[in-house]
Structures are given as C-alpha cells and as structure tokens.
Amino acid sequence: MSKVTRYIKKPAETQDYNIDFSAYLEYHNDLAGTISVSATTGLNVVSSSLTGSVVTVFVSGGTAGGTYKVSAILTTQGGRIKQGDFYVRVKN
Numbered sequence: 001m002s003k004v005t006r007y008i009k010k011p012a013e014t015q016d017y018n019i020d021f022s023a024y025l026e027y028h029n030d031l032a033g034t035i036s037v038s039a040t041t042g043l044n045v046v047s048s049s050l051t052g053s054v055v056t057v058f059v060s061g062g063t064a065g066g067t068y069k070v071s072a073i074l075t076t077q078g079g080r081i082k083q084g085d086f087y088v089r090v091k092n
Contacts, residue, residue, distance in 0.1 A: 005086040014046055014060040019072050019084035022053040030078040043068035043088060050074075055084065062090035 009015045025032060035055050037048040043066075046058040055072040062068055067089045074082045 006089060007086060008089050008091055009059070009062070010092065011062055011064055011090055014058060015088075016056055016058045017070070017086055017088070019055045019057070019086065020053060021055065021074050021082060021084060024082050025053050025076065028076070028078065028080060030076040030080055033075045033077045035075075036073045037071070039070045039088075040068045042066055043070070043090075045070070048072070059088060062088065064090055064092045066090050 007017055032050055032053050035050045037045050037057050039045050039059060042062055043059050044061040046060050048055060048057045057070055067087055070086050070088060072084045
C-alpha cells in the first residue's frame with residue numbers, strides 16, 4: 001500500500017510539490033507521456049509540468065483549516081494510466 005503524502009501551506013502562499021512516477025515507469029519499462037492535474041474546489045492549480053518521470057504542481061489559495069486533494073493522472077507512452085495524489089492542509 002502506498003503512503004499518502006501530506007503538505008502544509010498558508011493561504012497566501014504559492015507552493016510547488018512533486019509526484020514521482022519513476023518506480024512505476026521503471027517497473028513497467030514504460031515512459032511518461034502526458035499528464036492531467038486537478039485539485040478539489042478551493043485550491044488553485046497554478047501550473048503543472050512533467051519532467052522525465054516527475055510531475056511538478058504549483059498550487060495557491062485554499063482556506064485556513066481546509067484540506068485539499070491534488071491528483072495527477074499520468075498516461076504513459078505505452079497506454080497505461082496511473083494516478084498519483086497528495087493532500088495540502090492550509091493553516092494560518
């Protein structure tokens with residue numbers, strides 16, 4: 001079972017977080033293709049990028065006391081689809 005990663009940020013901050021798909025891609029002898037990134041309502045995805053096997057997501061906003069889920073869906077060149085998630089807790 002995978003461990004879910006959790007981060008903490010302040011409402012006014014814009015922070016970047018990574019999801020590393022390298023172990024998954026290596027296990028399947030596949031390469032990253034495209035990504036789609038989303039967050040639960042209230043947290044803004046400012047930008048996302050894919051470099052090699054690592055997805056970098058910049059997020060902003062959120063309300064103090066809220067916890068938000070960020071999901072990155074990776075489609076590999078071989079046609080596999082893998083979802084990676086993390087949670088952001090917003091605190092003052």
